[in-house]
Amino acid sequence: MMSGRRTELSVSYTDDPRVVAEQRVEDYAQHAVPLTARVPRFKLLMANWSLLSAMVWLFYGALVSTLYGTRQAVIGLVLSVVVYSILNWFLTAWAIRTGLNPTLLSRRMFGTYGATLTALLIAASTTYYAVFESSVLAEAFHIHFGALDIRWWYLIVIVAVLPLMVGSIQTWMDRINGYLLPIYIVGIIAAVVVAAVQNDGGSDWASFAGVVPPQARPLPGWLMTFCVYMGIWLLMATSLEFSRMGRPQDLRFHQHVTFGWVYYGWMFLLNGLAGIYLVRTVLPSDPTAEVGVVQAIVQTLGLWGVLLTVVTQTRVNTLNYYLSSINWGRLAARLFGLRLPRAVWVVAVAAVAYLLMLTDVFSSLQKVLAWQGVFLVSWIGIVFTHFVLTPADRRNGPEFRPGRLRAVTPGLGVWVVASAVGIALTQSPQQFPRLSPLAPVVALAVSVLLYAVVLKLAPSSLLRREGDLSDEVDDPWAARLACHVCDRSYTAVEMDRDPAADGAPICAACGEVDTAFIQAVRTESASGAAIPAAES
Template sequence: MSLTSAGPPALEVSFTDDPKVVKEAATEDYSNHVVPRSWRSGRWSLAMAWWALFSAMFWLYVAVAAADAVGTPATIVGMVLTVATFGVVNLVLSRYAARTGLTVALLSRRLFGMLGSALAPLIFAATALYYAVFEGSIVAVAFQQYFGGAIEIWYLVVVAYALPLVIGGVRTWLDKLNGVLLPLYVVGLVAVVIAATVQRGYPQDWLQSAAPSGPLPGWLTAYLIYMGVYIMMMYTVDYARFGRAEDQKFHGTVTFGWVFYAFTFAVNGLIGIYLLRAWDIAGTETGVVTAFVRSLGFAGVLVIFVSQTRINTANYYLASTNLDAFATRVLRLRLPRAVWTVVAGVLAYLFMLTDVLSYLLRALAWQGVFVTAWVAIAMVHIAVRGADRDGLPEFRPRRLKPVTAGAGAWLAASAVGIVLTEQSASPVLAQLAPLITVAVAAGLYYAALVTAPGAVRPAGEDPRDEVEDIWEARIRCHSCDRSYVAVEMDRDPNAGGAAVCSACAADSTAPAGATAPAGR
């Protein structure tokens, strides 16, 4: 059917933020919408929120694990290469996210189609949740070592106190919280190094410690170990979408770029190696906790508390936003993000009650395969097909196919990575699985872009063509009765062509191009 000659209903346009949307954004943070420029964070506000990830004890642990495997000199080389790689990739991703205002879930629609994209927020949420479990367990172990008591009770405590901190969004609370706690963590790092040196003396060989040679060069093995945390690049997209256009250079270099990773990977990593060598502690998951507590006593417990509070604000925040995106898209279940924060906390606590460390690394390895493939595909897409129109990738539901060839490339590359990771015939191939996954994902997705049918399909009238500035004009959605920037608005054939926001359009099952009589 076609629209009557009168055409689609007129748009209800405004040029200020809808008060109802602003009120929701204080906690929802536009989880299922494009972030308008009016909701972007100041330079230091966003930097403080993001630098919560600097203080994870995991960075100390992973460096010690690498040093135990290949020796400190090779680990340092691997760190330098990792800092350079993460700096370049996140420079690109942070600028792209700031320019488009899209989450991982919304960008994945363009990469994989509406159905194919559903897996991305699920993988993202699960990985963030696992890291929340790891970091929360570190705090619980520190409390138990110092105060005693049942570990199950401490697990409950660390989950319960973290959840209220995550209810507020990035610009309304997390930036302020982490800005206050950052100096405390830095002072704690300096103090623990000094205390360990005073008590144990300077470990003379900590920079020269070697390890048995393996089938691959040590520096390459260390580099591959750090590829296991490519989830940070997905984290970057969901945070950098709050960046202002004029701050892209700063964020690409300092907030999300090489400066951040020099401190996060190199400084944290070297401190971790130093502490465990000073105390002659094996590089286990709880070894870092033991080194802090032995060095500083109760003050060490406080440093761990501060560090893990900071990192878990990011973990629970991203777990909740992506659980929200997954449930909204797949289950058609729309609930406040606060509810998903509680769900994330309950899941984290249940995981902690199991022998989580026995399967955590295996789970992260599998999820890491999907993540590294996603990163490779996103980079290829930005380089080859960065924008469809208006400087943006198409992400509006009616204008995308359900599944694209890109989804096939993602699944195929991930399958290759998992098979290589799990096979035992060739340890070398198992170690090289992350690099091979990246290469396969990039190659398959490039081939899909240049040979497969396009993912974008025509869908009739476009509200973007009816306003002068798609970033300043707000258009009211007929379904939710809220106004969002024209960037994300479309026409709904099930409502006579009335305007509909991206989130409400995702609930529609109408095929692209279908129209309904005006006034329906």
Template sequence: MTTQYLQPGESSGGNAQLPPLAVSRDDDPEVVKKAGSEDYANHVVPTTWRSGRWSLAMAWGALASAMFWLVAAATVAATVGTVAALVGIVLAVVTHSVVNMVLSKYAADTGLTVALFSRRLFGYRGAVIAPVIFGATAIYYSVFEGSVIAVALHHYFGGLDLKVYYLIVVLYSVPLVFGGVRTWLDKFNGVLLPFYLVGMAGAVIWASAEYGASSDWLSAPASVDLPVPGWFFSYVTYLGMWIMMMYTFDFARFGKKRDSGFHGTVTFGPVFYSFIFLVSGLIGIFLAHTVPTDGPLSEVSAVFAIVNLMGILGVLLIWVSQTRINTANFYLASTNLETVAAQLFKLKLPRTVWAVVTGALVYLLMLTDVLTYLLTALAWQSVFIVAWVGIALVHILVAKADRDGLPEFRPGRVRSVTPGLGVWLLASAAGIAMVERGGAAGSAWAPIVTLAIAVVGYLLVRGLKAQRPMARPHDPRDEVEDVWEDRVACGHCGHSYIAVELDRDPSSGHMPICASCAEASPRFFGAAVAEAQRTS
């Protein structure tokens, strides 16, 4: 790695009292080595670490194989009737596709995570709520989908206590996410994808041969009299799945800018959502009407039905489908735990450590009567996520970039909290109140009302001074030629990262400091605020 030391007087923002920057155009070998597992979890993803279009599509495609998509569609159809369910699903495909086209392009353009981007929206302190909710939701889905595998193994093989099968699932799931998106998850999920597709086709054919194929399921009537139209109930049910927007953001940051059109259409857009919502939904509705289940329809009853129908091949299908999606769940849970620990507790530990912590949390939750309280928690989290998406979309579509085509996200240049945080909390509180006290109609309208409050509220506050970044001097971006190609050595960890994320640390003689070290420093943010107040 060739390093050039820029003297302060040689830079456009020169100041003789500032330590010189060690600048290079080459990736730091140690950073690249760590990125194989870390994936720049608390850093901006440089252009040199972006994935090929099919590599990213295969890694993201893990989310296409959840049993949840089948059961969700079948449950909605059983409630409102097949036709109304499909109308809502088609509308959900359109909505999810359009929103994720916008989010995926923005994430690729900026290289930011949900946590980093949220700092611009809610402030440095306020933004920590985003990775907390994101990580908690990913852990919940890890528990849910992992339990499905354990139930399938226990149902078919027996012999061991179900808790032992839970442990087996966790023990093999954790090492699967030690590698990053482009070094392991893309390859692993790419290999398993054909097995999943063949398995699902086999399940449909097997069910048709075993129980007979009929078209009656396409016109099945509603079973519940709802206070809202059936298609609307179906649509807002899928709005509760907007956690996929956060998932999209954290995966799409690995995309190359030139591939934004492909990813917006195929990877994160209409091709993907047509498959998981519509195609998988049709399969789920068909199987629910064709294959007998023990008791009410659920992921567990669906597991029993598939295993009873296909035997060991059914077990293999469930293992493939659930293992694929849990690589994404465990991966995103670990990255967000890493972010939360760094900001709240100033802990800088490898992501592999947080993968192990994720596994421990997942197993402990599996041992509890988790569904009695986590279903409520998930409903609340969904409201927060819908509000986050509304605010994020307004900022992306309406607000101008702060500089260099980016939103400000560096810890020392965003405010502690912003009016945007108040909007987020207000919109979420309104949605939660409707879910808890509004009955069936309130629950159905909660996502729409939450979204409206978030959008209108952020439009009102986005121009306020308290919403804008702090003004501070001595920006390293002014001292380099290209903020995306120049690497600057951090004065704390000694590693070089792209200049777009570097700042100067007023608590340590204005040494350059990377985004991760700034986040973990106990003194940096306070010193940055004090400097901004002195110079304002």
């Protein structure tokens, strides 16, 4: 408990130069992003748009078209663009307003420990995508050059791109992706044009009906396509991770372009159409080839196709390595108090990626997508329901300081239950032939309904504490307070008073691992009754 003495606040209104230097690479992974660290719109645009060139978007387009036919696939793609754009419109605004990453943002729903599942899910998913995209590049080298065993190409790809993977949003992720984007655009257009010329314009790509007969489909092809793309709602968490670095004055631009309909229209629809055309035109006799897109590009453009693959995979892996390393770091810091430079986590991700590349990554793609998709859809359902039903958190941002929240909340139980229902349906196509393909939709519905009930009836995740330090300063976004643990000054938005140190300020990162603070907070909050749901 805090003694009668109360440490006086020493407030500054300039950034701590040590924090600025440290966070240029770490990108405030454990902290709220101050307004002074937000980046210009074009820098953020280029950093986030590194994902546009992923071969996996061409692969998905070719996959759903192969299964359900081009027309059904295109309808599903357009529907996906619309839904992604609408949800991201609100989530982008929330992240820019609060400066919080997905893990910090979801602490209010799942608790300080429960929210680590968010970091684990994003870290594992982006590591897997790094494996997939690196494997695509290795396959391109192997197809064109042969000679070496594929395992050597895996190693070469991992080692060669590693130096490029340590950039942050604030440093040079935007520059490398800005330089490479025109090459990607010209390369994809060239591949489509050359494929058309080589085949005299003849292709059934637009009228292809799919290998799964209509009578064998439990649901319309467009709906099954939409459900496949629900499996990558990871992109909404990705948008939260990047949009927290956006400036408030650039909000509308980011809602429309950086994270909105322009972004998803290009990523899903245009890339999907390119993938459908290339595979149906170049490989019509083997449309289900797992590396069909890579084969089509390399066969069409030769060495230039290999170089195009290098460009696309380098761009997208800057994002994969960034997200995986930053989230593994968050997980280790929260669970084990282990804080290492992000460069160390980049090397660790590279090592794990190489080991996973030795497995058959392409054959496991569908199962991994299905499982992770259910978890991510349930997560989005809960986060968005909280956004809609909690006006105070929608306006001011949810509480995320570790000394103000319970370790685990009923919301975590909702997430687990909704995900379990979705996974059970995914794994039971024989028992539930119609519901199984709809597993992400069912998981979404369960998460929304159950969390709405929990939000209404269960005790709040907030701890009852004395006062609030952010109310003691004129402007909590402008004011900087020194943490008595790490001796670094952060914005008052994330600072709390430490009952174990006469109320001295403590930052959000130190608060989640400082045992004396955690114990003192538990003692202080235990003296009061739980906050009813109606007051939260």
